[in-house]
Amino acid sequence: MTVNANEVNLNELDLADPDLYTPPDAGLGVLHHLQEHRPVFWNARRGGGPSFWAFTKYADGVAIYLDKTNFTSERGMQVGQTESAARAAAGKMLIVTDGRHSQLRDVMNPALTPRVVRRLETAMRETVGGMLEENARKDSFDFVDTVAGRLPLSVICQLLGVPRADWDLMIQWTRTAFGSAATDEVISDAEKAEANANIFAYYADLLAERRGNLGDDVISVLIRGRIDGEPLTDEEILLNINGLITGGNETTRHASAGAVIALVENPGEWRRLREDRSLIPTAVEEVLRWTAPSLNVMRTALRDTRIGGQTVRAGERVSVWHPAVNRDEDAFPDARRFDVGRTPNRHLTFGLGRHLCIGAALARFELRVLLEELTSRVTRMELTGPVKRLRSNLMWGVDRVPVHLELDHAGH
Structure with missing residues (x-):
């Protein structure tokens, strides 16, 4: 939807407010309004925290992603992240590293090769197929909790x-760490912090155990890794494990849940996909464009520069809003229509340039398996209640998707 100009008070708007993304339109109306009326918007923070420039045009997003001379990710890579938190991980964690980025990427790449991903295919299909078969017998179940989150x-x-x-x-x-609740409760900052601490403590123990018993898992790959002849520290390994959990779990979870919503809301595209499964590769890309799970990406200007006709001063933050740039009519014809056969589809969901998501191939593979299992097993999908949107200024997704599925038992 597009919000009327009178409905958006730009003097009070704060894109970093997580409540903006919980209504049914998930903030799209506001982002579309900015794209049409103020594609370069100075967002003054209302509740504290650093202010930033918000860019909602595709061409500006591409320019920011590809400019490694004038912008850095080491002072924060998403809106709402404090500079102190970013600096603590800068140079150690892949997504907030510039200078050692390619070296860290080279260390991690062997753990995410296509061969490694394919090795997990049977388990993926068993997970998805098993959960579909088990829950389709119910009048209603939460797709996020039972399928999208577990895969x-x-x-x-x-x-x-x-x-x-x-x-x-x-x-x-x-x-809990990412503020996702299946019920109507709101996860507190203290609960998020406790969950994050539990995750780090768990993986610290697993790391210590793995040092004495190396295998072929990601942690072992990171232990064996060397940069300039030196091994990674425990802190570097744990920070990058956390990055993999965020990118590999949260992104795919919200894209998977969003895929079901999009296919239910566009029954013609669901029929089209079921009747022609050769469209699944393009459908995967359209799901990624449409769902844009990473709400925004941020960079900090190292020197004065111009983007989208706007002078950005050294030290100022710029942000790219993926749900908006992925629906820019100047980049995607009929951009606000879900089209499983869309091609080309150069969305920015995984970023661009040297910070292209290291887990992109894995996410695409998981979504392909999900769509293949859905189209081969399910004849009909319907929502049985309201979708609950995620309250977050980092991830753009859903907490709950109540559905009813009917299976095609002729083939299974």
């Missing part, structure tokens, strides 16, 4: 070598 978390746990008995605990901790 990526099970994959990440396997990659990290987490024992099967601890997977449910990881699901609980990660959901």
Whole structure:
């Protein structure tokens, strides 16, 4: 939807307010209004924290992503992140590292090769297929809790070598850490902090255990890694494990849940996909464009520069808003229509340039498996209640998607 200009008070607007993304339109009306009327917007923070420039045009987003001379990610990479928190991880964690970025990436790449990903395919299909078969017998179930949340978390746990008995605990901790609640409760900052502390403590113990018993999991790959002949410290390993959990679990979870919502709300596209499964690769890209799980990305200007006709001063923050840039009519014809056959589809969901998401291939593979299992097993999907949006200024997603599915038992 597009919000009327009279409905948006730009003097009071704060894009960093997480409550902006909980209504049914998930803040899209506000972002579309900015794109049409103020594509370069100075966002003065209302509740404290650093102010920033907000860019909602695709071309400006591309320019910011590709400009590694004038912008840095080491002072914060998402709106709402404090500079002190970013500096603590700068140079150690892949997503907030510039100078050593390629070296850290080279260390981590062997853990996420296509061969490694394909090795997990059977387990992925068993997870998705099993959960669909089990829950389709119910009048209604939460797709987020039972399928969308379990598929990526099970994959990440396997990659990290987490024992099967601890997977449910990881699901609980990660959901809480990112403020995701299946009920109407609001996760407090204290609860988020406790969950994050539990995750770090768990992986610190697993790291210590793995040092004495190396395997072929991601943690072992990071232990073996060397940069300029030196091994990674425990802190560097744990920070990058946390990055993998965020990117590998949260992003795919919200994209998977968003895929079901989009297909239910666009029944013609659901029929089209079921009748022609050769469209699944393009459907995956359209799901990624449409759902844009990472709400924004931030950079800090190292020197005065110009973006979108605006002079950005050294030290000022700039942000790219993925749900908006991915729906820019200047970049995507009929951009506000969900089209499983859309091509080309150069969305910015995974970023661009040297900070292109290291787990992009894994996320695409998981979404492909999900769509293949859905189209081969399910004949009909319907929402059985209201969707609950995630309260967050970091992730753009959903907490609850109540659905009813009907299965095609002829093929299974």
